[in-house]
Amino acid sequence: QVQFVESGGDLVQPGGSLRLSCAASGMIFSDYAMAWYRQAPGKQRESVASITTDGSTYYVESVKGRFTISRDNAKNTVYLQMNSLLPEDTALYYCNKVPRLPYWGQGTQVTVSS
Numbered sequence: 001q002v003q004f005v006e007s008g009g010d011l012v013q014p015g016g017s018l019r020l021s022c023a024a025s026g027m028i029f030s031d032y033a034m035a036w037y038r039q040a041p042g043k044q045r046e047s048v049a050s051i052t053t054d055g056s057t058y059y060v061e062s063v064k065g066r067f068t069i070s071r072d073n074a075k076n077t078v079y080l081q082m083n084s085l086l087p088e089d090t091a092l093y094y095c096n097k098v099p100r101l102p103y104w105g106q107g108t109q110v111t112v113s114s
Helices: none
Strands: 003-007 018-025 033-039 046-051 057-059 067-072 077-082 091-098 108-112
Touching: 003 091, 018 033, 018 091, 018 108, 033 067, 033 077, 046 067, 046 077, 057 067, 077 091
Parallel strands: none
Antiparallel strands: 003 018, 018 077, 033 046, 033 091, 046 057, 067 077, 091 108
16 A cells, blocks of 8 residues: 655744655655645645656745755655745645545644744
């Protein structure tokens, strides 16, 4: 079964940076586009960034210029570098393949607060 294990979340001050990692298993990682999603309390889960098999990237408008998605096919891992973090970036962050599976990993908590 395909599994995703997210890590790297933390409590950080506004303006700070974090790098999230997502290790995938049970799939041929290089065959799939990957995406990062987030869910804030009381809100629906949203896609924030995605990366295709050839490295093309897409971002939701609210994170453009601040977040960078990348992948390492040799490590079956997708990353999300987050800079200039804002309180509204506070959420549980998940990764999934594209098209996404109907289940999720445990996510990693990002809290942006002073």
